[in-house]
Amino acid sequence: MAKTLQTASTEIVMGFKALSDPLRLQVIELLREQELCVCDLCDRLDVAQSKLSFHLKSLRAASLINSRQEGRWIYYSLNLPQFILIEQYLAEFRRFSPLLPARVCPPQP
Template sequence: MTDISLDKAFHALSDPLRLKIVESLQYTEYSVRDLCAHLGVSQSKLSFHLRVLKEAAIVRSRPHGRWNYYSLNLQKFAALEQHLADLRRYAAAQPIPVYPSDPPK
């Protein structure tokens, strides 16, 4: 995963409403209309946030009739999880720095 895609993904997940969207989509897909009703937000506001999530590959959409249905992109979450696990392993392997109580002058 590139730094740019990580940046987009973490930026997309940094907004409280976008996190609510992700939480809502974790068990089922939603149409835009149903997701608006579920979250109590306007379609224009939801569409903006869905676009950010889609550009970061956090969600996927599929057309069905008049509506687009959104679901989580589980491959992206697996890649993010792997990246965080790699960072955790790296951090665990590093010695804990010991700082003197009085820094040198």
């Protein structure tokens, strides 16, 4: 069981690292709507393919995106189960935190 917990922890850490870059977040936002090929991503983000490839590699390593090859193009889409794993991790904090902070009333005169 500890090995499973360690694996989940590593996946969450990699996910947060991958999501910590503004360009990667832009890629994620574009992929929310539809699957896109690398050429479309380059055009929409106005970045060189070599720069984008580095960021796509990080997102793939964190299992946040899927890739598939069709002819000479690679198409990318979100890997939703990985986002659910991160969402569930964050939801655990909600259990231990009050939804609203305690209200402090001013002293009565």
